[in-house]
Amino acid sequence: MAFDKKKVVYQIYPKSYKDTTGNGVGDLRGIIEKLPYLEELGVDVIWLNPFYPSPQRDNGYDISDYTAINSLFGTMADFEELVAVAKSHGIDLMLDMVLNHCSIEHEWFQKALAGDKFYQDFFILRDEPTDWLSKFGGNAWAPFGDTGKYFLHLYDKTQADLNWRNPHVREELFKVVNFWRNKGVNSFRFDVINVIGKDEVLEDCPVDDGKPAYTDKPITHDYLKMLNAATFGQDQISMTVGEMSSTTIENCIGYSNPDNHELSMVFNFHHLKVDYDNGQKWTRKAFDFEELKNLFHTWGEEMSLGNGWNALFWNNHDQPRALNRFVDIENFRNEGATMLAASIHLSRGTPYIYMGEEIGMIDPDYDSMADYVDVESINAYDELLAAGKSPEESFAIIQAKSRDNSRTPMQWDDSLNAGFSTGTPWLKAGKSYQEINVANEKEGPIFTFYQKLIALRKETPIVAEGSYKVAYKDSDKVYAFERELNGQKLLVLNNFFGQEVELELLAGYEAGQVLISNYDAPELAKKIRLMPYQTLAILVD
Ligand code: NOJ
Secondary structure, eight states, rough: OOOOOOOOOOEEOOTOOOSSSSSSSSSSHHHHTTTTHHHHOOOEEEEEOSSSSSTTTTTTOOOOOOTOOOOOOTTHHHHHHHHHHHHHTTTTEEEEEEOSSTTTSSSHHHHHHOOHHHTTBBBOOOOOSSSOOOOSBBBBBOOOOOOOOOEEESSOTTTTEEEETHHHHHHHHHHHHHHHHHTTEEEEEETTTGGOOOOOSSOOOGGGGGGTTTTTHHHHHHHHHHHHHHTGGGEEEEEEEEEEEEHHHHHHHHHHOOGSSOOOOOOOOOOTTTTTTTTBBOOOOOHHHHHHHHHHHHHHHHHHHHHBEEEEEOTTTSSSOOOHHSHHHHHHHHHHHHHHHHHHHHHEEEEEETTGGGTTTOOOOOSGGGGGGOOOHHHHHHHHHHOOOOOHHHHHHHHHHHHHHSSOOOOOOSGGGGGSSSOOSSOOOOOOTTSHHHHHHSSSSHHHHHHHHHHHHHOOOHHHEEEEEESSOSSSSSSEEEEEETTTTEEEEEEEEEOEEEEEEOGGGSSSSEEEESSSSSOOEEEEEEEEEEEEEEOOO
């Protein structure tokens, strides 16, 4: 079981990529249509968010049938065609496996509710709820029908946590993964996989909404080894990534060190909390560069020393667009987008691009709460009002933090609905679509820079495989690191601000060669000047 470190992953939110039927929802045939575009970009794997039957209460993360296609998105024949056509473009599919919970409309839950004891043990039922909070607001327990018992839901009250302690549950879930392997899929993303391990006796945990009581429990590593052995670990080549909620480096090394036979790599989210006030998401604060830089350094270096492997990303379907968070987009959208890209594509780990990032998409800038669809945002707005915030301030927070920011339709051109759909889109297109769209941007500085970065990882072993070492640790403007492989060294400098910065180059690099920059390559000398949001990578043999 090995995975290829030269590969780059592109994430598609199927609901918002391309609608070919006019029903306002993106579909599998829309993805097939766009495969030549993705091949041109150069990506190797596409991660698709869930497209299985689901009441869509959490946009498909509430699955009611794990081995079928939601008719909103197409048919199984469409899916099979997608796998085959993607392969002909040199692209593999990565499927989203939501194995911590299922929808309460799933037949397992329905049978449990109807009194079937076998299926009741598929869920986490208790007479007394604990004090844990749901990640989507409120208590994490809901009444289990009229039995007087409660079932655990760490997410929405329609997403019931599955009982991984029960071997029958594990067996059923492993069958799900194998079903998709049999369709020719060898890459998987495992949703919130570090919360699957729950203790037999559950206790109150007043710390951090109860998270320590169920996050990164040692038994999770055992479950992952079982999952690996029973499914993708049997493939010669597979790529797997675990989404790790509120995790630690130590655990992530455990999850991704190849000797442990768990997963290929891990997502963690610490770097995307550096604009949270007091650790709270539903607040507004400028990002803390010092915190960001230190987090990247600690994770980069320790994962490198422990032989773990990070999935590297700025954007996904749960995050507002990184450009709005980290860049002065009024003045430096191109420079900022390319610098952010280089800061992860040249680092140690596997880079993920979220649809639209390659053309510099930004948040939609909606005018009213009525434009939002996401359950988490709607709950959060109500909670902000209830906590005494004004409607204006509450709305401003939703505008900055909502997950819908990244879920808006892909901006293909300047026609109606950004060329996404001829019907009414399930979520409105962003206001910027007439300027920021594929038709305008494909020859532009952002898209072409992504193409170069993706190609560099394939051509340059140090980019794909080199170790990670902290550089310019004390800089208050520049996030920099060194990579090393077989005596070669690569220095990557990223100016995170809209002002020029002067630097003294580390010894040896003035005689090096510029591998890539988002400005004209400067003359290398002892002292160099980085332009606003400049990225500069220098190679020495
Ligand atoms: C993480 C997913 O990325 C998110 O979209 C979802 O709401 C939760 N897991 C629950 O499945």
